[in-house]
Amino acid sequence: MVPGIDFAGTVLESSDDRFSVGQHVVLTGWGVGETHWGGMSEKSRVNADWLVPLPSQLSSEQSMKIGTAGLTAMLCVQALQDAGIKPEDGEILVTGASGGVGSVAITLLSQLGYQAVAVSGRVEENQQWLTSIGASRVIAREELNQPARPLEKQLWAGAIDTTGSTMLAKVLSQIHYGGAVAACGLACGFDLPTTVMPFILRNVSLLGVDSVYAPIEKRQRAWDQISKLLPESFYQQSCKQVSLDEVPQAAVDIVDGKVSGRLVVKI
Numbered sequence: 001m002v003p004g005i006d007f008a009g010t011v012l013e014s015s016d017d018r019f020s021v022g023q024h025v026v027l028t029g030w031g032v033g034e035t036h037w038g039g040m041s042e043k044s045r046v047n048a049d050w051l052v053p054l055p056s057q058l059s060s061e062q063s064m065k066i067g068t069a070g071l072t073a074m075l076c077v078q079a080l081q082d083a084g085i086k087p088e089d090g091e092i093l094v095t096g097a098s099g100g101v102g103s104v105a106i107t108l109l110s111q112l113g114y115q116a117v118a119v120s121g122r123v124e125e126n127q128q129w130l131t132s133i134g135a136s137r138v139i140a141r142e143e144l145n146q147p148a149r150p151l152e153k154q155l156w157a158g159a160i161d162t163t164g165s166t167m168l169a170k171v172l173s174q175i176h177y178g179g180a181v182a183a184c185g186l187a188c189g190f191d192l193p194t195t196v197m198p199f200i201l202r203n204v205s206l207l208g209v210d211s212v213y214a215p216i217e218k219r220q221r222a223w224d225q226i227s228k229l230l231p232e233s234f235y236q237q238s239c240k241q242v243s244l245d246e247v248p249q250a251a252v253d254i255v256d257g258k259v260s261g262r263l264v265v266k267i
């Protein structure tokens with residue numbers, strides 16, 4: 001099995017009319033690197049339905065600095081926008097802020113004029129960086145990973161949650177009346193110890209976000225918006241490059257919480 005859940009590259013050969021030799025493309029999800037051979041290889045042969053033409057503003061390298069995590073962050077932001085959450089409604093909480101999804105979500109929200117509040121287990125280490133990429137403030141994970149009362153003080157107009165479990169339950173209990181949470185991850189756990197109270201008494205919406213099997217129109221909309229929104233500084237401040245040989249150690253470092261932002265594998 002070749003791992004690698006996403007890749008970017010140039011078409012060498014195509015039996016599908018939608019793609020031509022020399023075209024730049026990007027692929028995320030569809031089980032690539034999970035149930036099909038993945039992106040950590042010099043050449044790949046994939047179903048044309050899975051490819052997205054690279055937006056003209058982006059280089060292949062930039063698209064991988066965005067990657068699955070960045071695309072997922074954009075889908076979460078779009079889910080909140082589609083739910084009608086506006087910058088003037090109040091602060092948006094982003095959990096798992098130092099991670100790939102969280103850090104891109106903060107940058108995107110801030111570019112769109114939202115006040116993005118970062119939740120991190122590494123406040124001391126990452127406060128400066130999180131602020132530099134657009135967080136209006138940073139709060140400690142300990143404030144959120146406590147058991148929640150069914151309803152707590154209404155603090156957030158919306159949230160992007162990458163953690164699930166106790167943290168998501170706490171976030172739900174603190175969302176404004178009519179607010180929404182886009183949930184995409186399980187860094188804290190896959191359970192959800194909550195009650196129906198936020199939904200039935202505060203009209204809160206819980207919006208599930210999946211990037212792996214997202215339909216092509218949704219992907220294209222997300223790639224288009226993200227390619228226009230991310231500032232040049234994002235690619236310099238939040239992304240590092242590793243070689244293929246460095247991948248096993250990098251994977252351990254990610255799980256051990258030693259990595260912030262995005263790692264791009266140079267094949």
Ligand SMILES: NC(=O)c1ccc[n+]([C@@H]2O[C@H](COP(=O)([O-])OP(=O)(O)OC[C@H]3O[C@@H](n4cnc5c(N)ncnc54)[C@H](OP(=O)(O)O)[C@@H]3O)[C@@H](O)[C@H]2O)c1
Binds near residue numbers: 096099102
């Ligand atoms: N639905 C989808 O399509 C989709 C797509 C991509 C990713 N995901 C999921 O989204 C989540 C985030 O992905 P990612 O690529 O951003 O991962 P990541 O780079 O590993 O970041 C996860 C972040 O969560 C925080 N964290 C780690 N352990 C935690 C814990 N026990 N409790 C609370 N927070 C914790 C850390 O940030 P701090 O140190 O700042 O707290 C960490 O950097 C993962 O669960 C991933 O599987 C889902």
